[in-house]
Amino acid sequence: MKSEVSALMDGELDEKTAAALLAQMKQEDELLASWNTFHAISDALHETYLHSPHFREKFRERLAKEPTILAPPPRRSPKPLTYLLSAAASIAAVAFVFWSVQFRDSGPTQLARQETVLKGAPQSVSVNDYLIAHQEFSPSTAMQGVAPYVRTVSLNGADPVR
Amino acid sequence: MKAVILVLTATAAIGSANLFAGQQEDALEWLEKAASAARKLDYHGTFVYQHGSQVDTSRVFHLSDAAGDHARLVALDGPPREIVRNNDEIRCYYPETKTVKIERRTGRASFPALVPEQISRIGEYYRVKKGGMDRVAGYDCQLIFLKPKDSFRYGRVFCAESKSGLLLKSKTINDKDQVMEQITFIEVHIGADIDRDMLEPSFSVAPGEWKIDRSAVSETVGGTEWGVQSPPPGFKKIQEMKRNVEGKTAPVSHLVFSDGLAAVSVFVEPLASSTIAAPGVSQQGAINIYTRSVGEDYRATVLGEAPPVTVMQIGNSLTHTGKSASRP
Numbered sequence: 001m002k003s004e005v006s007a008l009m010d011g012e013l014d015e016k017t018a019a020a021l022l023a024q025m026k027q028e029d030e031l032l033a034s035w036n037t038f039h040a041i042s043d044a045l046h047e048t049y050l051h052s053p054h055f056r057e058k059f060r061e062r063l064a065k066e067p068t069i070l071a072p073p074p075r076r077s078p079k080p081l082t083y084l085l086s087a088a089a090s091i092a093a094v095a096f097v098f099w100s101v102q103f104r105d106s107g108p109t110q111l112a113r114q115e116t117v118l119k120g121a122p123q124s125v126s127v128n129d130y131l132i133a134h135q136e137f138s139p140s141t142a143m144q145g146v147a148p149y150v151r152t153v154s155l156n157g158a159d160p161v162r
Numbered sequence: 163m164k165a166v167i168l169v170l171t172a173t174a175a176i177g178s179a180n181l182f183a184g185q186q187e188d189a190l191e192w193l194e195k196a197a198s199a200a201r202k203l204d205y206h207g208t209f210v211y212q213h214g215s216q217v218d219t220s221r222v223f224h225l226s227d228a229a230g231d232h233a234r235l236v237a238l239d240g241p242p243r244e245i246v247r248n249n250d251e252i253r254c255y256y257p258e259t260k261t262v263k264i265e266r267r268t269g270r271a272s273f274p275a276l277v278p279e280q281i282s283r284i285g286e287y288y289r290v291k292k293g294g295m296d297r298v299a300g301y302d303c304q305l306i307f308l309k310p311k312d313s314f315r316y317g318r319v320f321c322a323e324s325k326s327g328l329l330l331k332s333k334t335i336n337d338k339d340q341v342m343e344q345i346t347f348i349e350v351h352i353g354a355d356i357d358r359d360m361l362e363p364s365f366s367v368a369p370g371e372w373k374i375d376r377s378a379v380s381e382t383v384g385g386t387e388w389g390v391q392s393p394p395p396g397f398k399k400i401q402e403m404k405r406n407v408e409g410k411t412a413p414v415s416h417l418v419f420s421d422g423l424a425a426v427s428v429f430v431e432p433l434a435s436s437t438i439a440a441p442g443v444s445q446q447g448a449i450n451i452y453t454r455s456v457g458e459d460y461r462a463t464v465l466g467e468a469p470p471v472t473v474m475q476i477g478n479s480l481t482h483t484g485k486s487a488s489r490p
Contacts, residue, residue, distance in 0.1 A: 009215065039215065127451060130463055132252060132265050134427035137401050137418045139280060140467055143193060143320070144329055145200035146233040147345050149245045150211045150220050151447055152254065 005034045128152050189290040189306050190281050195327030196320065202226050203326055206360065207299065207350030208238070213343040213447030225356040234361045244363050255363050260372045283422035287311055287396040288318075296321050298330040299347040308423065313337055314394035314472045315424050316448060326352055334448035334467060343447030386415035387484025388430050394472050396421035419466075419476060426466030426476055433461050443470050452477045 004021055007013050013021065025031045131152050135141045141148050206223040221236040230249040237243045244255045254263040284290060293305030303321040310317050321331035330350065334342045367374070386402055393399075401418035415430040433455065441454045451465040452473040464477035 127453075127463060127465070129263065129265075130427065130429050130465060131446075131449065132254065132263070133405065133416060133429075134418070134425065134465055136252075136265070136267055137420075137427065138425040138467065139197075139420060139423050140332075140425070142197045143200060144196075144332055144345065145222070145224055146235050146245060146247050147209060147211075147220075147222060147332075149235055149247075149252070149254075150209075150218060150237065150345070151213075151449060152245070 002034045005031060006038050009035075009038055185292060186285050186290045189292045190285060192292065192304060192306050192322050192327060193284070193320070194281055196322050196329045199323070199326045199328040200224070201231060203328055203352060204354060204356045205328065205350060205352045206354055206356060207347050209345055209347045209350075211343070211345050211447070212341070219348075223356055223360045225358075225361060232361045234363070236364070242364065244365070246361065246363050248361075253363070255365055255367070257365050261375060262367055262372055263375045266376075280420070280422040283396070283398075284308070287315060287421050288423060293319075295324070296331070298323075299350045301330060301350065301352070303330050310337075312395065313469065314396070314475075315421060315468055316342060318423070323352060328352055336469065386417065386430070387482055388415050388417060388428070389481050389483040390417065390419065390428065390476050391479040391481050392475065393419050393479070394475050397426065397472070397476070400425070424466060424468045426464060426468050426473055428476060428480060429463045429465075430456065430460055430480070431463075433459050443474065445470075454478070456480060456482065 004013070004017075005025070008018055008021055021031075025035060132149070135148055135151075138148070204225050206221070208219060208221050211218045211220065218240075219238040221238060222233065224231075224233045226232070231247070232249075233245075233247040235245040241258045243257070246253045246255070250267040252265045254265075255261075256263070288308040288310055290306070290308050293307050296303050296305050298321050302324045304324050306318075306320045306322060308318040308320075317335040317337075319331070319333040319335065320329055322329055328350075331344070331346045333344045336342055365372075385404055390399070397419040398421070399417060400420045401416070403416050404413040405416050406413050412432045415428075417428040417430075419426045419428070442452075444451050448467040449465055450468065450470045450473045451463065452470070453461065453463045454477055456462050460482070462477055462480050464473045464480075466473060
């Protein structure tokens with residue numbers, strides 16, 4: 001079960017399995033605790049250098065051997081998760097995966113909860129073009145250089161599921 | 163005695179107010195320094211872009227020389243995609259679909275700089291303060307916090323390298339103190355030697371094999387038929403133009419609103435040539451996207467690094483000024 005949770009985190013489950021697992025997670029606190037744990041670790045880790053290849057796989061293997069929970073339990077009762085999968089390359093549209101976890105520690109390290117779920121059709125390649133045009137005028141681009149353009153290359157309609 | 167206490171309190175109050183103002187100015191200067199560093203420094207590095215629970219790693223190269231400003235962004239996760247910037251031309255390479263998208267702005271100098279007028283406006287809508295020091299990618303950096311004064315904008319945390327001011331970490335935070343998106347360098351070499359071939363794309367674009375998509379932009383300030391009646395406080399129109407976009411029969415009107423730090427763009431196109439489907443709100447990292455139809459003939463897309471309420475208010479108060487007032 002735990003391995004399925006981490007597989008879900010990495011986007012390795014197909015839609016059916018993922019949906020079933022999510023439904024289960026809404027019911028089983030233990031599963032949700034695993035979810036929180038993995039994200040807590042992942043979040044902490046992303047503050048450090050990730051130079052070694054296959055870091056996530058190696059870490060997951062090591063984590064599987066550790067029975068202790070490394071993160072404190074969530075402060076509030078778990079809320080339902082919202083989940084969308086990216087569409088395949090043959091469809092000229094992209095759906096987004098939004099999910100979030102609430103952590104107990106304060107400070108802006110908590111990952112965002114996306115309250116606004118995609119309504120209507122998913123993104124089209126046209127919006128990607130608008131994003132590029134918009135960033136030409138954003139002060140964020142002035143301060144961060146070309147880095148904000150990563151939003152457009154991480155979002156191309158031709159992206160397969162990751 | 164009372165008078166003395168009063169005077170002392172008043173002096174202390176003025177003193178701390180001045181101190182606060184001084185601190186804010188100091189913090190704002192760091193933002194100017196960051197903008198300058200992004201434009202003038204030679205550097206390369208690897209950064210992670212976190213949004214939701216997704217983490218994308220990219221490499222970036224930047225060179226400033228006599229010919230101008232050059233940069234290259236290489237996506238390291240998933241299919242290889244790259245962006246190459248040379249002054250006001252941006253080329254996006256998508257090898258999966260063998261497409262190069264070229265975006266060029268005419269009639270402007272280099273890419274947007276933070277002008278002093280913008281910087282001072284930031285202080286009106288954000289509480290700006292310097293934090294302590296942090297360490298990112300092996301460099302000491304100065305933390306700068308921007309807390310929004312209302313719910314129409316997101317908060318920011320920046321960490322600027324202590325000598326050059328180059329931003330090594332940028333976080334966008336919502337009102338619940340949650341991180342909408344974060345860009346952090348995990349390794350960077352400031353002042354490194356950048357070869358010109360580091361700025362060349364990895365793909366050889368063979369004409370005939372690759373589709374080259376050009377979008378010519380003609381800027382006509384104040385040249386659109388559109389206006390926004392009630393933008394949220396602080397959001398001023400900073401740009402307005404018509405864009406000729408490949409694949410669209412009529413020009414797309416583009417308006418940009420900004421509070422000095424965040425920007426929101428409005429794109430209005432005739433409905434017949436629109437490729438966007440149903441209206442709605444969606445999100446990508448710190449960017450919220452709102453699409454709606456305007457009357458029967460137009461589609462508006464409003465997007466920017468501001469909360470949903472902001473993009474929706476701008477989108478909902480969009481009016482067609484070119485024709486009669488009764489047209490929504």
